[in-house]
Amino acid sequence: MEVVTTMDTLTPRPEASSPADPDMLVQxxxxxGRRLDHSRYDRWVAGLGPAELRGLYRDMVLARRFDAEATALQRQGELSLWPPSLGQEAAQVGSGRAxxxxxxxxxxxxxHAVAHTRGMDMRELLRVFRGVEHGGWDPAAHNFHLYTxxxxxxxxxxxxxxxxxQRDGDVGTGxxxxxxxxxVYFGDGATSQGDVHExxxxxxxxQAPVVFVCQNNQWAISVPxxxxTTVPLARRGTGVGIPSVRVDGNDVLASYAVTAEALDRARSGGGPTLIEAYTYRMGAHTTADDPTRYRTSAEEDYWRERDPIARLRTYLTDQGHADDDFLAEVTAAADxxxxxxREYCRALTPVGPEAMFDHVYGAAHAQVEAERAWFTDYQQSFAEADR
Structure with a gap:
């Protein structure tokens, strides 16, 4: 017997014999912060030694601090909008590091934390929310696509x-x-969109080599x-024949393990997987949202006790993998x-409106250049009228 969690309780259950059981929650x-045995997924985290575990902790702390600063910057009028990721760090860091x-x-x-695990400077994310660029970074630089x-x-x-x-022959070669x-990452609300099903x-x-990671943070803006859905969202995958698994999205080790297994299957030619990361958005949907209008403080307190960072910190300290010096060093790095x-954000200055013509095509285009010339003359006409 191994311990596998259901949605709300710890229940001893045998390991699923099928490739995935969408009604179980892997933890x-x-x-x-207590380590649970899991015969199927233990091997995927066996290579994570103390240094790697400390790295996961550092990733989550840095991502949370960045998110907190970006939220504060929006409140101060420095960003037009910001979507907080508070509480979802384990699902993102675990899957990203896999x-x-x-x-x-x-x-x-x-x-935001996934961007960090891909080697991207998280501060670059601010460019699109500051409104200085439509994209903000080169997707090919870190194999991290633009935000959608x-x-x-x-x-x-x-x-x-x-x-x-797959058609380039980059799958199943060994x-x-x-x-x-x-x-690909999306939220629970996105599963109601036809695009996701398609x-x-x-x-x-x-049998495309793609892993669908649904971060079920319980709320699609104000819709619970x-x-x-009336069944676990992981069943959306089994309905179309995709192996599916539910994972405790506040458990960075489990998030890493299920993603590592799914990626290994995808790379070897085994096809797609749907992962439902059961987590919680502890902050607002975006800075334009007020979650106090649709959820209770008791609910937030319940999930605050399941904080992904506190969980790993407890495990590290109990196992002797992290001491006060390490924790202080991570705090200093976060500060x-x-x-x-803050400095990076405030140094970002908007480009002129004529920049909209710069990247329409990869090479010069006669029609675009004609439109640029017309727009330039149009803009100058206002300056001449003011004289």
Whole structure:
């Protein structure tokens, strides 16, 4: 017998014999920071020694501090909008660290910690929310796509990219330097969009090497998960023939393990997987939202006790893998990131409106240049009228 959690309780149950059981919740660290045995997934975290575990903790702390600073900057009028990721760090860091360099991530708009795990400077994310650029970074630099604000549409992009990798012969070769896969992130609310269902159908029938990670943070803005589905969201995958698994999204080890297994299957030619990371958005949906209007403080307190960072910190200290010096060093690094984030943001200055013509095509285009010239003259006409 092994301990596998259901949605709300710890219940001894035998390991599922099928490739995935969407009604079980995989957990390797319980809310008190105690390590649980899991014969299926233990091997995927066996290579994470004390240094790697401390790295996961550092990742989550830095991501949270960056998120807190960005939220504060928006409140101060420095950003037009910000989608907080408070509480979802384990689901993002665990899955992000399971990726290899050649894997490609397609985020929604809240995957700040995933960007960090891909080697991106999280401060670059501010460019789009500051309004100085429409994109903000080069997706090819870290195999991390631009944020997608049209809910669910990027799941089709991710599936198409995965099908391309498959047709390029970069799947199932047995060469770890060549085989690659795709991870696409979306929220529980996005599962109600047709695009997500269509993407999973395409992925299933083509056996595309794509891992769908649904961060079920309980609320699609103000609509609870009960308004989206009457069964675990992981069953959306089994409905189209995709192996699916529910994982405790506040458990960074379990999030890492299930993603590592899914990616290994995808890279080897085994096709897609749907992961439902059961987590909680402890902050607002965006800084334009007021969660006190639709959820209770008791609910927030319940999930605050299941904080993913506190859980790993307890495990590290109990196992002797982290001492006060290490924790203080991480706190200092977070403070430094907070200060540099403020400086970086305030130094971002908007480009002129004529920049909209710069990247329409990769090469010069006569019509675009004609429109640029017309727009320049139009803008100058206002200056001449003011004289």
């Amino acid at each position: 390797l660290l319980d809310p008190e 990726m290899r360099p050649r894997d490609f991530a397609f985020p929604s708009y809240r995957e 604000f049209v809910i669910g549409s990027h799941t089709l992009h991710a599936t198409g990219y995965a099908m391309g990798a 060469d770890p330097e060549r085989d690659r896969a795709v991870v 993407a999973m159908v395409f992925a299933a029938v083509t 998960a009960s308004g989206q 430094e990131l907070g200060e540099s984030t």
